[in-house]
Amino acid sequence: MSGHVALIGAGPGDPELLTLRAVRLLDTADVVVHDALVGAGVLALAPVTAELIDVGKRPGRPTPQELINALLVHLARQGKRVVRLKGGDPFVFGRGGEEALALDLADVSYEVIPGVTSAFAAPAAAGIPVTHRNVSGAVTIVTGHRHAGAQPLDWKSLAKVRGTIVVLMGVANRSMIADELIAGGLATDTPVAAVRLGTTERQDVVRCRLDQLAGTRVESPAVIVIGTVAALELATWSPTVALVAADGSMTS
Ligand SMILES: C[S@@+](CC[C@H](N)C(=O)[O-])C[C@H]1O[C@@H](n2cnc3c(N)ncnc32)[C@H](O)[C@@H]1O
Structure with missing residues (x-):
């Protein structure tokens, strides 16, 4: 039984900046392993049945990178469809390369979906x-x-x-x-x-x-x-995260 890992760039915060491919893969995830900077609006797009695992590195509470790598391999070997959600783009100061290498070494099937970098x-x-x-x-x-x-x-x-x-x-x-x-x-x-x-x-x-x-x-x-x-201060847009309720559900 062999699962699959999608290393996905979750963008800078506003869920409307996710790629269509990211949304499609999120929709079929069994497990979502996410960083601290991935907001509630993005996580709300995962199926309610998906298990959410927060591995965010925070001051005073670091999650060793080796542990995250091992978790991804472990979940995939259980046959799960794993979405690894990383803030911005996974390959821009996101240690996505290290995770991809670990999956490669473990012979786990994976793909990398670029994201909008902060x-x-x-x-x-x-x-x-x-x-x-x-x-x-x-x-x-x-x-x-x-x-x-x-x-x-x-x-x-x-x-x-x-x-x-x-x-x-x-x-x-x-x-x-x-x-x-x-x-x-x-x-x-x-x-x-x-x-x-x-x-x-x-x-x-x-x-x-x-x-x-x-x-x-x-x-x-x-x-x-x-x-x-x-x-410069050109025109900007309003973030759509305002549409996400405190419990993470979309309000429109
Ligand atoms: C570990 S790096 C990850 C960068 C990410 N991979 C990217 O492409 O945006 C984390 C840093 O990205 C920046 N960052 C990420 N999201 C941001 C946001 N929404 N607004 C401002 N800075 C952000 C901050 O400098 C933060 O300390």
Whole structure:
């Protein structure tokens, strides 16, 4: 008896940003193994019969990656249709590659469904295009958090690209990031926007200059956009998560 695992990008929060394929696979899931950032509106699309397993990594309550890998293999070997729901895109700082490798090694059938990454969707939800003709011709997505022992990022070189820098997981290290980018040549008045919980009903946007970032209150989870485009505020849409009731059911 052999099951199947779908590694699915759940997008940044708003359920309407799921792909059609994600919705179709969710609808037939026996088990949904999900991250902390996957919202109630998305989980509400799983069948009521599906078992929901929260393996979200939270401060003070980490779920070791090896345990998640082993759980996916175990569930698939029980013949289950497993949906592994990860925030944003599974392959953008989502450790989706590690899970895919583990399934590969265990000879478990799996597929990967890309999702809308918060790196682009959170800025868009705040009215910020990450590239803009004649303003920014490049966008670099970086992590602001390196695990112990990892090679540090070369922030000073990033400052020289002259494009947009989108930082994920950068809230705690924002002071260091701003200092390094300024030391690398970015102007102190470079516009910055921090978008917290982008595309959800709790979205919050804070704007400042690069030299004000350290002293500006920003809370996780947020995407920090650094560059001229961060000053833009184009039209946005209203998140549909407002239509999801507290118990997770859809109200329309
Ligand atoms: C472990 S990374 C996962 C990124 C995810 N795979 C993606 O493609 O969006 C988690 C970080 O993504 C960012 N993030 C995820 N969802 C977000 C949202 N709705 N609004 C703002 N930032 C978000 C935050 O920087 C958060 O700390």
